[in-house]
Amino acid sequence: MKITSAVFDSSAAALAACPVPSLPEFAFIGRSNVGKSTLVNRITEKRDLARVSDTPGFTKTINFFTVNRRWRLVDLPGYGFAKASQQQRASYAGMIEEYLLHRESLMCVFLLVDASIPAQAQDLDFVRWIGEAARPFTIVFTKMDKAKGNKALENVEAFVQTVSPWFDDPPLTFSVSAKKQDGIRALQEFIDDSANEVLTSSAKVV
Ligand SMILES: Nc1nc2c(ncn2[C@@H]2O[C@H](COP(=O)(O)OP(=O)(O)O)[C@@H](O)[C@H]2O)c(=O)[nH]1
Ligand SMILES: [Mg+2]
Numbered sequence: 001m002k003i004t005s006a007v008f009d010s011s012a013a014a015l016a017a018c019p020v021p022s023l024p025e026f027a028f029i030g031r032s033n034v035g036k037s038t039l040v041n042r043i044t045e046k047r048d049l050a051r052v053s054d055t056p057g058f059t060k061t062i063n064f065f066t067v068n069r070r071w072r073l074v075d076l077p078g079y080g081f082a083k084a085s086q087q088q089r090a091s092y093a094g095m096i097e098e099y100l101l102h103r104e105s106l107m108c109v110f111l112l113v114d115a116s117i118p119a120q121a122q123d124l125d126f127v128r129w130i131g132e133a134a135r136p137f138t139i140v141f142t143k144m145d146k147a148k149g150n151k152a153l154e155n156v157e158a159f160v161q162t163v164s165p166w167f168d169d170p171p172l173t174f175s176v177s178a179k180k181q182d183g184i185r186a187l188q189e190f191i192d193d194s195a196n197e198v199l200t201s202s203a204k205v206v
Contacts, residue, residue: 001192006044009064009072015098019064021105024195025072030112031122032078035142038178039112040065040075043188050075062099071195079122100135107194109137115175116146119159127163138172145177
């Protein structure tokens with residue numbers, strides 16, 4: 001597949017404000033600083049499409065990007081909002097939860113997990129939550145280049161071992177390095193193939 005166009009669509013602070021669900025959507029979630037915005041930029045092959053910020057918790061809205069006029073990438077606010085008040089935190093969590101549970105065009109949630117550090121409670125909690133909600137998700141291990149030696153592979157292995165017993169089939173995983181450009185193509189193909197599947201099957205129904 002080829003990226004022919006990628007544009008910022010809109011920002012929303014509530015489910016009701018999201019764009020009309022006319023295209024298959026793929027959402028990115030994870031702790032602040034895990035590499036969500038960077039990954040959106042790599043997948044869309046645009047340097048500055050999603051704002052890459054070093055300030056944890058900078059993105060506070062749901063941001064939509066339309067790619068090839070066929071599918072949308074969705075950059076969700078990071079969880080663990082260091083600079084937000086308790087009340088702000090609760091309202092972001094509510095907004096994200098509503099989007100994840102009720103967005104009809106959501107095809108897959110990508111949970112980004114930092115492979116350079118051991119499993120974090122917040123990430124494991126999210127896997128458990130999304131599994132219980134029975135929403136389609138995959139795990140994307142980021143920053144595969146960052147830790148020394150085999151550490152990243154060991155962290156990935158340990159994470160998968162921890163969560164796999166919670167599911168009938170172990171979750172699908174990807175490993176990427178935005179820095180080295182590793183694993184990006186596989187994600188692009190997965191997204192495009194998934195979008196094609198739904199677009200063709202809905203075309204048949206019409
Ligand atoms: N070493 C390394 N750093 C990365 C990678 N992906 C992102 N980063 C860095 O991690 C920081 C946070 O990235 P960002 O995309 O803003 O994270 P977000 O808060 O999840 O959107 C930035 O300084 C990025 O340059 C990666 O694959 N490898
Ligand atoms: Mg970001």
